[in-house]
Each structure stands twice: as structure tokens, then as C-alpha cells.
């Protein structure tokens with residue numbers, strides 16, 4: 001019997017300032033996968049993710065997380081995802097240690113202690129510094145730490161590799177792959193076509209708020225047999241019609 005989807009939405013629409021940004025998106029995402037969303041700037045990736053995790057209202061359509069319908073309950077949507085806030089929104093006057101303790105308390109959970117994650121995000125070296133004194137990449141690492149509090153069954157990340165150094169990118173990719181293998185749904189918006197090709201289990205290409213093309217795990221496995229040709233196809237698909 002197929003696993004119950006960790007996320008399902010039907011004809012999901014999201015409006016911002018009276019304008020329809022996400023248009024009739026339908027998805028059914030099984031747990032235990034890393035699912036990627038590709039799309040050019042302004043295609044609606046952030047808007048879609050923010051609605052899925054309760055930061056924007058659903059204008060039309062329906063949304064379930066597991067067997068729970070959460071279309072009209074944004075707070076419940078937020079509780080059911082691990083989420084990394086935009087790094088610029090982190091409170092500059094706190095240390096990462098205090099911030100993570102507050103996030104853990106709000107989620108009635110613990111600060112992550114997985115050594116691979118702590119090393120990937122350089123947490124021990126950063127935890128006692130004031131957030132306001134951190135570089136852009138260091139702030140991104142602390143924002144990402146927030147998403148792992150409580151080892152959630154669903155993690156949503158909007159362009160998680162922005163500002164990170166190559167070592168951190170590689171280590172974070174391994175952490176995300178590991179969590180997907182352990183059964184979590186990892187949902188990421190990506191500009192990094194290479195990570196999409198080599199790391200995601202499935203995904204979609206979004207254009208003007210609509211799904212332009214879906215990629216199943218078979219599509220990605222097949223594409224990996226000739227990475228250069230697959231890359232060419234992906235970039236061609238990204239180009240506006």
C-alpha cells in the first residue's frame with residue numbers, strides 16, 4: 001500500500017496584494033524524499049512555500065498535511081513544518097544559543113544535537129556570538145538550524161544554499177539527504193540546478209505561479225545517466241516560453 005502523502009494540495013491558489021501569484025498548484029508528496037522546486041526569479045516559489053507552511057493564506061483550493069486538512073489553519077500548517085526564517089529577520093541582539101532555545105521552547109522540543117548538522121552549520125563556533133555581528137552566510141546557518149528543531153517530519157527551505165560556503169553546502173546536502181532517507185519530507189526551492197539533478201528525488205518546475213513541468217524519481221534517475229544532456233534540458237525548460 002502506498003504511503004500516505006506527507007503533503008497534498010489540490011488547485012492551490014495564493015494571492016498577494018489582490019493579485020493571483022500561485023495558480024492552481026496540485027501536488028501529492030510522499031514522505032521520505034527530497035522534493036525540489038525550480039523556477040526563475042518571480043515564478044512564485046517563495047509564495048508557494050510560504051503558503052504551504054502557514055506564512056500566507058490559501059486563497060482557493062485545499063491543502064492537507066498527512067491526513068489533516070490545514071487549508072484554513074495557518075498556525076497548524078506552521079507547527080507541522082521545520083522552517084528557516086529569512087536570515088535578515090533574525091533578532092540581531094540575541095545569540096544563536098538563546099534564539100535556538102526560544103525556538104525549541106516554542107516547539108516544546110530540543111535544540112538539535114546531531115553532530116553532522118552542528119558541524120555542517122558551524123553551530124558550536126557561532127552559538128555564543130551576537131547574531132547582529134554574523135556574516136550573511138553565518139546568519140543563514142543559524143536560520144537553517146531553526147528548521148531542524150524537534151527533528152520535524154517535514155522541513156521546508158527556501159533556497160537553503162544561499163550565502164553558504166562550499167563546505168557547508170556539501171555538508172548540508174548530506175544532512176538533507178540523510179533526513180529524507182530517514183523518512184522526512186524535505187521541500188526546497190532551489191536555484192541550484194546541479195543539486196536538483198543530483199540530490200532531489202523528484203520535483204517541479206514552476207513558471208508564472210503554475211507547474212510547468214514535473215520530474216518524477218524515474219525522470220531524475222534517467223536524467224542522471226547523461227548529466228550534460230539533462231542539464232541542457234533543464235535550462236531549456238527554465239527559459240520563459
Ligand SMILES: Nc1ncnc2c1ncn2[C@@H]1O[C@H](COP(=O)(O)OP(=O)(O)OP(=O)(O)O)[C@@H](O)[C@H]1O
Pocket residue numbers: 016017021039040041042043044045046047048
Ligand atoms: N509583498 C509582495 N507584494 C507584491 N507582490 C509580491 C510580493 N511578494 C511577491 N510578490 C510577487 O509575487 C511574484 C512571485 O514572487 P516570489 O517571491 O514567490 O517568487 P520566487 O520564485 O520565489 O522568486 P525568487 O527566485 O526571486 O526568490 C513576483 O512577481 C513578485 O513580484
